[in-house]
Amino acid sequence: MKVIKVKDNVEGGKVAFENFKEALANGAKVIGLATGSTPETFYADITSSDLDLSGLTSINLDEYVGLDGSSDQSYRYFMQEHLFDAKPLKETFVPNGKAADLDAYVKEYDKIIDEHPIDWQVLGLGQNGHIGFNEPGTPIDITTHVVDLTESTIKANSRNFENESDVPRQAISMGIGSIMKSKQLVVMAWGAEKADAVKGMIEGPVIVDLPASILQTRDNVTVIIDEAAASKLTK
Numbered sequence: 001m002k003v004i005k006v007k008d009n010v011e012g013g014k015v016a017f018e019n020f021k022e023a024l025a026n027g028a029k030v031i032g033l034a035t036g037s038t039p040e041t042f043y044a045d046i047t048s049s050d051l052d053l054s055g056l057t058s059i060n061l062d063e064y065v066g067l068d069g070s071s072d073q074s075y076r077y078f079m080q081e082h083l084f085d086a087k088p089l090k091e092t093f094v095p096n097g098k099a100a101d102l103d104a105y106v107k108e109y110d111k112i113i114d115e116h117p118i119d120w121q122v123l124g125l126g127q128n129g130h131i132g133f134n135e136p137g138t139p140i141d142i143t144t145h146v147v148d149l150t151e152s153t154i155k156a157n158s159r160n161f162e163n164e165s166d167v168p169r170q171a172i173s174m175g176i177g178s179i180m181k182s183k184q185l186v187v188m189a190w191g192a193e194k195a196d197a198v199k200g201m202i203e204g205p206v207i208v209d210l211p212a213s214i215l216q217t218r219d220n221v222t223v224i225i226d227e228a229a230a231s232k233l234t235k
């Protein structure tokens, strides 16, 4: 794990952007993408650049059950808005939150991931240490699955909805097992509310109760954190 401390999310987005460009220069063709406020500066750097993404395939981590691109709170909508509309890719996969048969659909999504091995994956970090929507306690070898969101995640994500009661209670998420297969990973975190999760991810024991701690077991992980998110690190 390589840890890079930056001043804020603007500087952090630029560091991620440089890492991404290097991965593309080294031949990355399939990129794993995340939503949330964390990667916004990174996506803004891509859209304002002259990078051509038309040869790439992307696979997103997660989506709320019950939402699809027609809803502005969906992760498909977020991706169109922050990246895909400005920088078209060859193919973009985001889980379909409206799939009629979720059990069959998660297997289909696994097949998509198997057929397009991820070269470079960007991750945000939940306040409780989740990655994608892999909540505390999730087995480390799990593949795509339907998740019951924890109260802490529902609360944290309610800022994007009118009322907390509007936040979907379930999501489809790529599993930790699939995320860990990515050849290279970049994790970003900004702000004091991520400081505990960042400490657990970097300095804590590798435990299922803090899903991001599993990233310690991998070499090719770059962590980009701002001063506030790094504030509880002791080493």
Ligand code: GLP
Binding pocket: 034, 035, 036, 037, 038, 039, 061, 062, 123, 124, 125, 126, 127, 131, 132, 133, 153, 157
């Ligand atoms: C959400 C998403 C994650 C994201 C995380 C952090 O629940 N499922 O993929 O990384 O929470 O969100 P944010 O970046 O808005 O803090």
